[in-house]
Amino acid sequence: MTSLRRYLQPLVSPPVFDFWASRFSPAASWDRVLAKVVARRVESRDAVTLELRANRHFKGLRPGQHVNVTAEVGGARLTRSYSPSLLSADGRRLSITVRQVDGGKLSTQLCQNAQVGDVVELGAAFGDMTWTDTAPGSRLLLAAGSGITPMISLIRSAVTTGTALDVDLVYWARRRDELCFVDELRDLATRMPGLRCHFVLTRETELRDGEHAGRPNQELLLRLVPDLAHRQVFACGPDGFVETVRELLATRVAQFHSESFTPRTVLAAATGTVRVELTRSRRTFEIPAGMPLLAALESQGLRPAYGCRMGLCNTCACGKSAGSTQNVVDGSTDAEPTSALRICVNRAASDLILDL
């Protein structure tokens, strides 16, 4: 197959190949990692699990890692990170659990509109909240909201590989019906002596067995996990949650790993300076946020390609992998990664990473 590919390489145009291949198998592609949605189930009041089967280009991932998932919303492709659980040994079957964020573009699409048979694109796995060491000591997993996803992935993989566990999971949600994987976690906890699950609900008046109340605080954590100081801690959830537990624990525990599912922010101010990282030339600059990027980079002595300087000819367009920009002609803002940012008419609205 590989040698056939090499032989065909000069003759094949990937877009044409992908077009015809997808007539026969929706997730087939010459070189892109595509995955088909093969099952969908409601996981909680506001979360949906999608089971995916990736094509053979997917290189797999380690439990606790994340992948970028790309799907189309209103004709445009959007990319967000999700933390899958593996469902097969070859790594090609996986599931993502998506919590619908209020006003969130991709999470709403995936929760409300994604159907069995749809195709999404996957990026390469990333993240280092994985369990690597051989003599682990006991672990403490702290999750809030969708931060449960890498935790369930880690726990499930330990169960399938038969690895002994010594783990406490503390899982925060506002209400009981927002919790995901409750039955599975409770069931595992009864079967596996080394797994203890604590559910913490911040807005529920009546608590059931194994449930607790309160936001993350020292007292609560010590009550649930008396030997806190000896723990290897993994924390995951919204930015605010991760910051809180970091302040509470980072210096008081054996090890502290965290990942925040940070919401991207759009900086509205046209003043001040921003940091622009140029990946191809491997340089970083501080530039004024109010100035169109082309002019700002030129004032730093750079000479990016440009043409009309009016946002028409697309000559200056470059890729932007992170950050927000604002079009100075029509005022529109864009916080999505793009392959074609016209730097002559866009200013930085946050720190940026550009493909220049």
Next chain:
Amino acid sequence: MACATKSLSPATLEAFGAELDALRARTVAKIGSEDARYIRRVVKVQRYFEVAGRVLLFASIFPPAWLLGTLLLGLAKILDNMEIGHNVMHGQYDWMRDPHLNGKTYEWDIAGTGDNWRKTHNFKHHTYTNVRGMDDDIGYGLLRLFPEQRWRPFYLAQPLVAIIFALAFEWGVAIQDLELGKYFAGRKSKAQMRAEWQPVARKMRRQIVKDYVIFPLLAGPFFLPVLAGNFVANIIRNLWTYTVIFCGHFTADVHLFPKSVVDNESRGHWYWRQILGSSNLRGGKLFHVMTGNLSHQIEHHLFPDIPAWRYEAIAREVREICGRYGIPYNTGRMSVQFSQVVWRILRHSLPSRPARLPSVTPLAA
């Protein structure tokens, strides 16, 4: 071309520009799934046409199959080059973030490279539309279409040259950016020429190998009919694109501008120049698709990055705005517009002089 154009004050030009900017903003706000569906549908039709054309050519022992196959392949190439390639390369669908519809990397089924096109067309031609000495599309360095271009005896052969150029249009476009004239005049080094020639040659080779070696060979005993069909399909595409493009900028009343217009040009003035430098073609929906909506050359020059199928809707408003500002809006049937182009080719093959001093500025004295 000098022609009585109503003068506009800077303030009027600004108001005019603001109206077009508002029209642009209204249109951009509508861009979304409808546009994505449209371009994907065109891509789908193009792919099916191409395969159907090539398959029929393989069956060309039966003459009607050859004819139909050639025609379908020609249509597929036209769709690929115009409604898809040309428009995608303008970045009209970049907002979709689909790597296969990426304006910066799209490559088309034609001899010229996408990269050269992005430079000569997207940048030079669109920014300096009909500006003498800056827009290489004015006669493509080969034809004299305006009296302002200096006459040389070579142009006596222009009627013949124009026909050859039309038949070989894709090759002309392919070497346009090499600026051979500069090289032969000694204003471009051999080393630079060689560097620029390499990617051009690679693309040409790929096209030749595909259409004239691989597909004919795959047809086995029908090598020759397939080769002939591919050749004719390429010619059909060449003649059609040539006709559409020439109708866009070389009709009787389009204006030519001197270099000085682009200095500190305002947005309103830029819009004004795009309108005076372009001309539209009237026709039905299918006709517009087959021209890649370049039948709306005026709208395309105003808003080159808006999905082209929207030009038809925009055109009504542009025309109305132009009417209010007394700006000529040049449109007509293809037969009429193209005969004006032919007349230019014939007329300016002989010495000619600008009728009056060109009215190069819209500004009231």
